[in-house]
Amino acid sequence: MTQQAGGEGGRQGLFTSVKNTLATLLTIGRTRFELLVVELEEEKLRLMSLWSKAIAAAFLLSVGVIMAIFCLAVVFWEHRVLVFGLFAALFIVSALLLVASLKRQVGEPRKLFRNSLGELETDIALLRRDREQAPE
Template sequence: MSTTPGYRGSLFSALKNLAATLLASGRTRLELLGNELEEEKLRAFQLFLLALGLAFCLSIGLLMLVLFLTVAFWESRVLILGISCAAFLGASIWLAFGLKRAVQRPRRMFDASLSELEEDLRQLKAAIGQHDAPAE
């Protein structure tokens, strides 16, 4: 009878250790997920600012180029403006299709968190397999 309380104590202690380990692992994974979410937010904002700056500078540069060509070749101004308009509309259509393709492309978010959880699951299965093997 004296072994039963000791056995219960060690079982309870093992369960406490298991719960503490699971909570610590969960906390670590949540912190990693939060870090990845913050990084993705900053990356998206940086990409937005870069794209906005690029679009602004490119549009001003192209407008100035069309004005320059129109003034330089004043006799052919209608032809230059027509060709420029067609080129801009063509580029807009091409970019719209590229944007649509980029939005539809699936991207796996939280790769690091998922790989860490897969590794945890693999280790947990290995640990369960090790504990089951000696009992048989």
């Protein structure tokens, strides 16, 4: 009878251990999924920033070109030319600054899911270490 009680206790200990392991794996998976979602949100915001700067640069450059052409059309019209020319230059310089900002932002190295992959590598290393240290 002692063997039977020990056998059942061993089974219960095994099931408890399996449940704890599954719970730990689910918790790790959930944490990794949450990190993945955060990184996706950051990438979405980055792309929205890039698109808004590109649209603003295109708009300002278009307005600057139109103003420059209008400035050439009225070149002999007293002092209005200077005003139109200054605004054209302002729009063109603004567009060029935005384009430079876009180039700098696009040129930055961006590794998508860097944090998630790093955490997964850490988890794998810990699991390997635990497996190697486990008594056989």
